[in-house]
Amino acid sequence: MMENEAAKKLLLKYQQGNCTEAEKALLEQWYLQLNEDKNDIGMSPEKIESLLADVYSKLPGHHNAKAKALKLWTILGAIAAVMFIVLGVFTYRQNKDTASAPLYSNDIAPGINKAILTLANGKKISLSNTKTGIVISENKLTYNDGSTITGNNTGIQTISTPNGGQYQIMLPDGTKAWLNAASSLTYPTSFVSLKTRKVELSGEAYFEVAKDKNHPFIVQSGKQQVEVLGTHFNINSYADEQATTTTLLEGSVKVSIANTKASQILKPGQQASLSGDNLTVGKADLEEAMAWKNGYFRFNDESITSIMRKLSRWYNIEVQYQGDVPTGGLNGKVSRYKNISAVLKALESTQVVHFKITGRRITVMK
Numbered sequence: 001m002m003e004n005e006a007a008k009k010l011l012l013k014y015q016q017g018n019c020t021e022a023e024k025a026l027l028e029q030w031y032l033q034l035n036e037d038k039n040d041i042g043m044s045p046e047k048i049e050s051l052l053a054d055v056y057s058k059l060p061g062h063h064n065a066k067a068k069a070l071k072l073w074t075i076l077g078a079i080a081a082v083m084f085i086v087l088g089v090f091t092y093r094q095n096k097d098t099a100s101a102p103l104y105s106n107d108i109a110p111g112i113n114k115a116i117l118t119l120a121n122g123k124k125i126s127l128s129n130t131k132t133g134i135v136i137s138e139n140k141l142t143y144n145d146g147s148t149i150t151g152n153n154t155g156i157q158t159i160s161t162p163n164g165g166q167y168q169i170m171l172p173d174g175t176k177a178w179l180n181a182a183s184s185l186t187y188p189t190s191f192v193s194l195k196t197r198k199v200e201l202s203g204e205a206y207f208e209v210a211k212d213k214n215h216p217f218i219v220q221s222g223k224q225q226v227e228v229l230g231t232h233f234n235i236n237s238y239a240d241e242q243a244t245t246t247t248l249l250e251g252s253v254k255v256s257i258a259n260t261k262a263s264q265i266l267k268p269g270q271q272a273s274l275s276g277d278n279l280t281v282g283k284a285d286l287e288e289a290m291a292w293k294n295g296y297f298r299f300n301d302e303s304i305t306s307i308m309r310k311l312s313r314w315y316n317i318e319v320q321y322q323g324d325v326p327t328g329g330l331n332g333k334v335s336r337y338k339n340i341s342a343v344l345k346a347l348e349s350t351q352v353v354h355f356k357i358t359g360r361r362i363t364v365m366k
Contacts, residue, residue: 104357108340111314114165120155133168160184164316174210181313206234206293227254243275247289301329318361326353
């Protein structure tokens with residue numbers, strides 16, 4: 001039916017990240033409420049089709065003035081109810097019938113814009129959390145809104161984000177970098193007279209490199225080196241992850257292992273993975289790789305231990321496991337700008353993992 005197809009397209013708008021912030025917040029709130037109230041989500045295809053048709057019938061402008069006058073929260077609530085069933089916001093490869101009530105004695109807010117800038121003379125500047133980034137230019141250091149940062153803008157500098165922090169930087173050549181939590185970027189304040197534009201990364205960052213065919217841009221991250229002329233790519237090089245990954249969105253990059261001749265050329269949509277001295281290339285899940293920069297968590301057949309490492313960095317939490325660690329792959333998508341309880345409740349909807357919050361410690365249980 002055309003009506004059902006139109007409704008499905010609207011639901012996919014949320015899954016693809018094209019909803020407004022107000023729509024996303026309302027949808028996710030309804031999703032959480034539905035999870036608290038729902039004992040059984042089993043429904044026949046006929047029931048699902050009926051719900052889809054009902055959603056479409058309530059969209060503004062579909063029938064009459066009465067439909068147009070429906071409040072947004074009513075419409076979005078109906079959408080969320082069907083979205084949970086049809087799109088499977090969170091699924092798990094195994095089925096379990098038991099569930100326990102959430103054990104949340106408190107909640108934890110998401111990360112914020114937070115970073116430390118270390119100047120060449122060792123002076124440390126706590127960057128404003130009301131700003132989103134800094135701009136490095138010749139003999140000038142400012143926030144990206146133009147306000148001045150007092151400090152000597154020469155030599156080698158390092159910008160670092162703590163657990164629970166993120167920040168942006170524009171380098172002197174116009175290259176832009178977005179730093180994820182628990183990351184640092186070391187760079188020269190001027191590339192003039194240098195043959196290459198070399199920076200050092202620890203953690204994770206997304207780069208949009210300014211084009212300069214005469215001066216390659218090089219990112220050193222542990223044993224890996226990425227060389228580009230001008231392109232968009234993401235590097236994940238956290239020390240507690242099994243591999244360093246480089247994901248290419250646009251252009252071309254050369255990924256190599258330091259002090260060896262081993263290298264690979266990436267094309268858009270590919271991802272290089274360096275584990276030890278083993279460098280491999282495969283197809284990238286671009287949505288998953290870019291989820292953090294786009295404001296959400298995206299889990300694709302991901303283990304709970306991997307998920308909790310991401311949460312620990314963003315929410316600045318301690319994670320401990322009680323009993324056996326749940327196994328299997330989780331799939332889903334949830335905003336990074338919700339309190340941690342929203343993420344945990346979504347994960348608990350799988351009925352195979354549960355959590356307890358004590359201060360800033362999260363206990364993971366079956």
